[in-house]
Amino acid sequence: MTENEKSGMFDLFRLIAAILVISIHTSPLETINPYADIFLTRIIARTAVPFFFMVTGFYTNFEQPKKALLKLTKMYLAVTLLYLPFSIYSGYFSGFSLGKALKMLIFDGYYYHLWYFPACITGILLVHFLEKLSAKKAFVIAIILYIIGIFGDSYYGITIVPLKIFYNILFGIFSYTRNGLFFAPIFLLMGSKLKKANMKFDSKKVAVAVEIFFVIMTAEAFLLKGFNIPRHDSMYVFLVPTMLFLFAFLSSIKIPQKPILRKISMWIYIIHPLIIIVLRGISKIFSENFFEKRELLLFVLTTIFSGFFSIFAVIVTRKSRNLHNALHCPTARAWAEIDVNALRKNVEYLRSISPKNSELMPAVKANAYGHGAVLISRELNKMGVKAFCVASADEGAELRKHGIRGEILILGYTHPAQFPLLRFFRLSQTIVSYEYAKLINRYGKIHCHIGIDTGMRRLGIRSDEEGKIQRIFEMPNLYIDGIFTHLSADETTLPSDKSFTERQAESFFNIAESLAENGYYPKVHLLSSFGLLNYAHLGGDYIRAGIALYGCVVNANLLPVMSLKTRVTSVRNVYKGETIGYGLTSEAYEDMRVAALAIGYADGLPRALSDGKCHVLISGKRAPIVGKICMDQTIVDVTNIEVREGDIAVIIGNSGDEMITANEIAARADTIPNEILSRISSRVVICAK
Ligand SMILES: *Cc1c(COP(=O)(O)O)cnc(C)c1O
Numbered sequence: 001m002t003e004n005e006k007s008g009m010f011d012l013f014r015l016i017a018a019i020l021v022i023s024i025h026t027s028p029l030e031t032i033n034p035y036a037d038i039f040l041t042r043i044i045a046r047t048a049v050p051f052f053f054m055v056t057g058f059y060t061n062f063e064q065p066k067k068a069l070l071k072l073t074k075m076y077l078a079v080t081l082l083y084l085p086f087s088i089y090s091g092y093f094s095g096f097s098l099g100k101a102l103k104m105l106i107f108d109g110y111y112y113h114l115w116y117f118p119a120c121i122t123g124i125l126l127v128h129f130l131e132k133l134s135a136k137k138a139f140v141i142a143i144i145l146y147i148i149g150i151f152g153d154s155y156y157g158i159t160i161v162p163l164k165i166f167y168n169i170l171f172g173i174f175s176y177t178r179n180g181l182f183f184a185p186i187f188l189l190m191g192s193k194l195k196k197a198n199m200k201f202d203s204k205k206v207a208v209a210v211e212i213f214f215v216i217m218t219a220e221a222f223l224l225k226g227f228n229i230p231r232h233d234s235m236y237v238f239l240v241p242t243m244l245f246l247f248a249f250l251s252s253i254k255i256p257q258k259p260i261l262r263k264i265s266m267w268i269y270i271i272h273p274l275i276i277i278v279l280r281g282i283s284k285i286f287s288e289n290f291f292e293k294r295e296l297l298l299f300v301l302t303t304i305f306s307g308f309f310s311i312f313a314v315i316v317t318r319k320s321r322n323l324h325n326a327l328h329c330p331t332a333r334a335w336a337e338i339d340v341n342a343l344r345k346n347v348e349y350l351r352s353i354s355p356k357n358s359e360l361m362p363a364v365k366a367n368a369y370g371h372g373a374v375l376i377s378r379e380l381n382k383m384g385v386k387a388f389c390v391a392s393a394d395e396g397a398e399l400r401k402h403g404i405r406g407e408i409l410i411l412g413y414t415h416p417a418q419f420p421l422l423r424f425f426r427l428s429q430t431i432v433s434y435e436y437a438k439l440i441n442r443y444g445k446i447h448c449h450i451g452i453d454t455g456m457r458r459l460g461i462r463s464d465e466e467g468k469i470q471r472i473f474e475m476p477n478l479y480i481d482g483i484f485t486h487l488s489a490d491e492t493t494l495p496s497d498k499s500f501t502e503r504q505a506e507s508f509f510n511i512a513e514s515l516a517e518n519g520y521y522p523k524v525h526l527l528s529s530f531g532l533l534n535y536a537h538l539g540g541d542y543i544r545a546g547i548a549l550y551g552c553v554v555n556a557n558l559l560p561v562m563s564l565k566t567r568v569t570s571v572r573n574v575y576k577g578e579t580i581g582y583g584l585t586s587e588a589y590e591d592m593r594v595a596a597l598a599i600g601y602a603d604g605l606p607r608a609l610s611d612g613k614c615h616v617l618i619s620g621k622r623a624p625i626v627g628k629i630c631m632d633q634t635i636v637d638v639t640n641i642e643v644r645e646g647d648i649a650v651i652i653g654n655s656g657d658e659m660i661t662a663n664e665i666a667a668r669a670d671t672i673p674n675e676i677l678s679r680i681s682s683r684v685v686i687c688a689k
Contacts, residue, residue: 006254006255008255011259014265017047017049018265018268018272021113022306025113025273025302026276026302028040028298028299028300031296046233046234047239049234050187053183053188057189065125068124069124076114076121079114079117079270080110080111082270082274086277092111105118106118107122107179107180108175108176111273115179118180119178119184122180123180123181123188124188126188130142130185139186139189141185145182145186146183146185146240148182149181149182150177151167151177152171152182152231153176153178153230154221154224154230154234154236156230156232157224157229157230182235183235190243190247194248199248201249201252203249207249209241210245213238213245217238217239217242220237220238224236263310264307264310264311264314268307272302280298331565331567331687332685333566333599333685334566334567334599334683334684335566336684337563337687337688337689338371338372338561338687339560342561343379345559346548346550346561349558350543354536355539357541358540358543359387361388361542361544362388362544362545362546363411363544363546363549364389365390365411365546367680367682369546370678370684371562371686372686373390375688377402378402378403381406385406386407387542388404388407388409389410391412392410392412393427395410396410396427397425400426407428409428409430409449409482410427412432416443419443419444423444428449429447429448431451433460434465438475440478441476441477444477445479446478446479448481449481449522450469451483452469454504455489455507456486464507470518480522482524483522484544487526487531489501490530490531491534505538509524523542525544529546533555549561552663552673552677553663560653562652562677563650563652563689566599567598568644568645570645571644574588574593575592576592580594581627581630581635585610592639593637593638594626594635594636594639595638597633597634598632599632599651602683603681603683604679604681606665606679609668610625610627611627611628613668616660617658618638618641618648619643620655623638
């Protein structure tokens with residue numbers, strides 16, 4: 001069990017907190033004993049919302065809060081819509097002005113409990129920036145904000161007159177200081193830091209601390225009330241240490257997570273005001289003010305009905321979500337996990353070694369070497385990459401359809417029947433020969449890069465045919481944005497490779513020079529991954545990096561971006577002398593255990609790795625492949641590994657201390673990682689980690 005799996009106390013307390021919030025909104029003990037009611041609703045229950053902030057802080061990734069913010073915003077808008085009829089009825093929309101509308105939407109919420117959502121959103125945004133500072137600075141700022149908040153809340157009565165003016169200006173912007181600016185940040189920050197510190201607490205000691213601070217907070221609250229100081233009563237000085245130790249206490253008790261309670265408590269929070277409205281409505285049948293002096297009954301009924309409704313809501317939404325998850329489950333069979341952070345680090349490293357004034361033009365052909373061209377290009381767009389290369393017009397069109405911005409160069413041949421795609425999707429075409437240039441020129445205006453053959457003998461105009469290159473520049477319909485060549489021996493710096501590479505570069509730059517003499521200044525590019533790693537000094541305007549970007553070259557600064565995983569579908573005994581798999585090629589050397597995996601050569605696992613030529617990782621151990629790899633399945637030897645059906649097997653990636661790289665697989669299959677990766681088939685689901 002991981003630490004996270006044991007934090008079930010958080011889920012349990014969420015439920016308690018939700019019920020405490022109901023008590024705030026029903027004052028159950030009002031008639032029985034007003035002091036008891038104050039104690040329950042203004043003191044005990046004031047731990048509820050800070051607790052919600054703290055667990056939110058605990059589980060939110062403040063470096064990339066986009067997902068959390070999006071989810072909260074969606075929920076906020078949906079709940080606002082749900083309460084719209086009631087907020088209209090209750091006069092929330094009376095005296096409409098844009099200022100008021102913004103104030104309600106950004107701070108107060110359009111019903112009395114809805115302020116929580118914008119507070120959470122604002123708070124997360126603030127803490128996102130605070131987390132960039134040192135912990136000390138972050139806490140100082142959060143505490144200062146909280147202190148400002150306190151004097152507009154429980155301590156308002158003792159603020160001196162000039163400050164009151166300041167607060168009255170604030171209260172024009174929002175109705176309370178218990179909001180996302182002054183109230184939420186400190187609790188979100190504490191939750192986030194406690195998660196990072198990963199501290200172990202002695203539950204007895206922290207329980208004592210909770211008691212001590214809670215008693216002091218109680219005294220604080222009653223004193224303030226006694227002197228009639230509060231304007232509102234959400235924020236106390238001693239609420240902060242009380243919450244800190246309460247949270248530490250809850251995290252010190254290890255019980256399994258109860259995600260269902262998380263959902264139920266959220267529903268209770270959302271739905272209970274509606275239940276109160278309905279109950280009050282029905283009670284009118286009996287008498288006008290039925291629940292006056294019957295607050296406890298209102299509280300109990302609200303709790304029961306909110307609970308029932310929430311359980312019902314969880315069951316209904318779970319059914320539809322289960323179906324959605326089943327259809328979109330990335331981890332069902334064989335899947336590739338994309339580590340966007342590794343991609344970012346690789347981009348940063350490649351940029352750091354790139355020649356001055358050059359830009360990355362990543363190769364995202366062949367579905368970004370099996371990594372998912374759209375996913376990868378989107379992330380690269382976010383990292384400021386503004387040029388890509390692909391192999392075909394279809395690949396380019398696919399990227400444009402998914403909103404990829406920047407220049408997209410097709411490195412290969414495009415059939416004239418597909419020329420309309422070039423125009424429509426703003427793709428740049430490589431000119432593969434002189435005849436081809438004439439063909440495009442006859443079609444119409446197209447952006448192009450001229451391929452120059454300096455030694456690869458594959459595509460482009462030979463570098464000794466300068467006249468032809470010149471004439472292509474003179475063709476009226478072609479926009480020649482660049483010229484490029486491809487190095488054929490850049491993988492090493494051995495003397496023979498080095499001199500060949502330098503000769504290629506020389507003939508390429510000679511062309512660029514003579515073009516310049518004639519007034520043509522196209523972009524020039526010649527380096528791909530190994531070119532950049534071994535011959536960065538050759539320069540150029542673009543770096544067409546592929547395999548290095550995906551972290552599959554031997555270089556400590558580059559991290560593998562993809563992990564390829566699958567599941568164990570069946571485990572069984574095989575007895576000495578029995579054969580395993582097609583063709584009877586493998587025989588049990590002793591009594592063995594073998595496992596079937598849900599991946600085969602149709603997924604891209606080379607069949608050449610059959611009969612023990614490669615391993616997979618299960619539970620941090622190497623399991624050799626036995627028998628022939630099948631189209632959809634593979635059998636591995638797990639005699640010495642503890643394995644259960646449903647376990648994950650890693651084909652490429654880490655497991656425990658073990659790692660299998662695409663390079664290792666490539667070496668064993670007598671090829672290069674580029675081939676292994678690009679042949680991962682479309683049946684393998686790609687998901688971002
Ligand atoms: C594929 C390709 C690249 C990228 O090569 P890597 O070695 O993966 O960096 C660059 N240029 C051309 C012309 C290519 O075909």
